Amino acid sequence: xxxxxxxxxxxxxxxxxxxxxxxxxxxxxxxxxxxxxxxxxxxxxxxxxxxxxxxxxxxxxxxxxxxxxxxxxxxxxxxxxxxxxxxxxxxxxxxxxxxxxxxxxxxxxxxxxxxxxxxxxxxxxxxxxxxxxx
Ligand code: B12
Numbered sequence: 001x002x003x004x005x006x007x008x009x010x011x012x013x014x015x016x017x018x019x020x021x022x023x024x025x026x027x028x029x030x031x032x033x034x035x036x037x038x039x040x041x042x043x044x045x046x047x048x049x050x051x052x053x054x055x056x057x058x059x060x061x062x063x064x065x066x067x068x069x070x071x072x073x074x075x076x077x078x079x080x081x082x083x084x085x086x087x088x089x090x091x092x093x094x095x096x097x098x099x100x101x102x103x104x105x106x107x108x109x110x111x112x113x114x115x116x117x118x119x120x121x122x123x124x125x126x127x128x129x130x131x132x133x134x
Contacts, residue, residue: 001030001031001050001051001052001056001057001060001061001064002030002031002032002033002060003030003054003056003060004029004030004051004052004053004054004056004057004060005029005030005054006029006053006054007028007029009051009053009083010026010028010029010051011026013026013049013051014026016115016118016119017049017122020119020122020123020126021126022046022047022122022126025039025043025045027039033063033064033067036064037067037068037071037074040068040073040074040077041071041073041074045077046078046125046129047077047078047079047080047122047125048068048077048078048079048080049079049080049081049082050064050079050080050081050082051081051082051083052081052083052084052085053083053084054084055084055086055087057081057083057084057085057086057091058085058086058091058095058098058099061081061085061099061102061104061107062098062099062102065079065081065099065102065103065104066102066103068103069102069103078105078125079103079104079105080104080105080106080107080108080118080121081099081104081106081107081108082107082108082109082110082114082118083108083109083110084109084110085099085107085109085110086109091107091109091110096109106118106121
């Protein structure tokens with residue numbers, strides 16, 4: 001996300017997602033919205049995973065997902081967000097619902113079961129992809 005300078009969350013996610021069998025392009029920290037959209041348009045990923053831990057995740061997440069959903073090329077891209085989305089770590093149910101309403105396919109706030117839910121979802125996605133390729 002544009003304001004977020006934390007990097008180990010991104011390294012952690014990259015390793016986790018690679019372990020699940022996906023090729024990962026890690027755009028790194030403090031990615032401006034324009035660059036994020038341009039990279040997605042150019043690379044055509046199967047999935048976009050956003051991570052934010054600095055406390056601005058809810059606000060930045062809303063801004064970014066609205067831009068993605070307003071873009072004709074990216075409106076259908078599956079997009080997930082997780083991390084410490086508010087200033088107290090876990091997010092309120094209202095904020096999570098708002099992020100989902102704005103267009104996120106899934107939101108993982110900072111709870112112990114978040115990673116298990118995330119890996120479960122990616123596992124199902126990779127099975128579906130393998131099935132479609134057969
Ligand atoms: C190291 C660190 C920094 C370093 C970062 C260096 C770097 N190269 O990364 C520096 C000093 C730069 C920094 C700066 C700031 N930081 Co800092 N930082 C930390 C610290 C100590 C560790 C973070 C870390 O590396 N963790 C290890 C990684 C692997 O784990 P993680 O980030 O926690 O991510 C886990 C989960 O959140 C989850 N996850 C994350 N993303 C996603 C995405 C998905 C999809 C899923 C499923 C899961 C998931 O999985 C990860 C593994 O379990 C934490 C406190 C702590 N002990 O956690 C604070 C912390 C993240 N920082 C915090 C803050 C407030 C800041 C600053 C705003 C401070 C300031 N006033 O300047 C700035 C922000 C700068 C910016 N522009 O973003 C707060 C955030 C508060 C919140 N969100 O509730 C924390 C929690 C400290 C605190 N308790 O207040 N920070």
